[in-house]
Amino acid sequence: MSLAALEGGLTVRLRIVQGRIDAVTIANDRPLDAASALVGKPIADALRLVPLMFSLCGTAQLQAGLGACEAALGIRPSPAQLAARRLLLLAETVGEHGVRILRDWPALLGEPIRAEGIRALRGALSPLRKALYPDDDWAAPGGGRLDPDAGVIAACLTAVRAAARAAIADPSLPRVVKERGLADLCRSHPEPPETGPFARRRDHPLVAPLVARHGNGVLPRLVARLADLDECLAEMDRIVLNPDPGWPAPPHGDGPGHATLEAARGALSHHVTLTDGRIMAWRVEAPPEINFAPDGPLARGLIGPAGGDPVFLARLAVLALDPCVGCEVVVEGV
Amino acid sequence: MCMAIPSRIQTIENGNATVECFGETRVVSLMLLNEAVAPGDYVLVQAGGFAAEKVPADQAEEALAVLADVLAGAAA
Structure with a gap:
């Protein structure tokens, strides 16, 4: 795995047939399970690391993670x-x-x-x-x-x-x-x-x-x-x-906790499971998983006339949906 | 996901910095930074090749240690 793969990115492939975009495939190589690196850590350590790991929209990421931990702790x-x-x-x-x-x-x-x-x-x-x-x-x-x-x-x-x-x-x-x-x-x-x-x-x-x-x-x-x-x-x-x-947090807590909030790019959810104040599981669902889903708004919406510059059209559509990672557009066919 | 990786500045020239992270180097623009940076400092690098913000060295190194675990886990 390379640095680029760690940062992740989207590749949007347009298949053009007779002047029409007739198929759009989106490859999402963002490391979706990166939050699993927090497993085993005490809550305080994990919360310190979240904005360092997920530093794009770090406040939203930390608030969602914090909210999930608070839900698990009953706070x-x-x-x-x-x-x-x-x-x-x-x-x-x-x-x-x-x-x-x-x-x-x-x-x-x-x-x-x-x-x-x-x-x-x-x-x-x-x-x-x-x-x-x-x-x-x-x-x-x-x-x-x-x-x-x-x-x-x-x-x-x-x-x-x-x-x-x-x-x-x-x-x-x-x-x-x-x-x-x-x-x-x-x-x-x-x-x-x-x-x-x-x-x-x-x-x-x-x-x-x-x-x-x-x-x-x-x-x-x-x-x-x-x-x-x-x-x-x-x-x-x-x-x-x-x-x-503030509320003095109990040092230990068990069970699952979830939190969802509206970040700049959309709904962001964190799901944690705690045992004795340590992280047993941590999962993140971020907006690009919805907006750049294989059958989501970009993939469906780009089907149609290719125009004179399909790469520009695709980049404009991607920008309007705003991924938090880089996006490459590839044209296949003529 | 949603990651901007801390990268260490090696050299600065004409508003651009050569930065290193996990053995890879690349050139990023410093035009969006509000604060002065120097070789040895860490910056967060965002999509598009822009340094987004300066990061304290201790925080950057802690983040890099966890991200190295992510890399190792993915390679395993």
Whole structure:
């Protein structure tokens, strides 16, 4: 197994016959059982390792793993802890969407990456965790010492809002998609199961009219990501934070625990089994397993006219569904 | 899945770094980093060839030890 295999990736193969994509196969070589490396470790060690191993959306990964462990231990965190975690999760989603919109959207069109905007957004987000949890212990089972610094948090949210709204102001990709008549690309009927911003925001006022015209095509998906980012910002402003000392976790616990949350790219689930405070089993289900399933929205949606540049079409469709790993597109046939 | 592997910077030139991980080297862009890095530092590398963030050495080495177990388990 190579480094590339450890990072994982998708290979999308298009079979083209007489100008039509008539078959799409998706190879997913992401190491799905990587979480099994946590088996045998004490809970605290495993929770420390989760964001280091699954560092893309590390906050979501840790919150799902933490929630699963808490469920197994019979711990119910306080509303204050859950509110603070929610704020951190939304912040991560804003950052992930920002990178997609500022880096990958222009890159697909051959435009310069908006690196300054990404750095500004990340810089604005970075003080938030310490402003909530001064000891940086938010991921302790039951919660860490939550002592929100209202002034720093307010300044942070103001800076995040400014950086994020600059990011989503007039991005070129949705406009280009519309101009080139690609709004319906990757549309499928009936719609296969899907998770992520489109599933979350298809009823949003900016998205619903596009769904009515273009179904689950790429334009509604791209606009859903913009809407999701905006809604995340609005929810961050509404969250009420209160101090909370956390819940001292019992050192041992038995049984299974599960937790699912909505990460930037969709539903993320962690399943653990504990015995005497150690990990006996750990399994992760991540959004790409749904969105890039062999019979999922990408595989079904790409069936149709190949156009002049099927690789571009496939890359656009992949980007609209947003895998967290690299994706290679291979064309077979003529 | 959802992994960005910590990689150690060997050299830096023109905003790009040559990084090493598990014996493999590659060149990544540093343009998205907010903080200064130097040879010997660890960065997380994301799809597309971008260093996403600097990682403290102790955390990077702990992650690499676990990921080495994943590699060994897959090879077994």
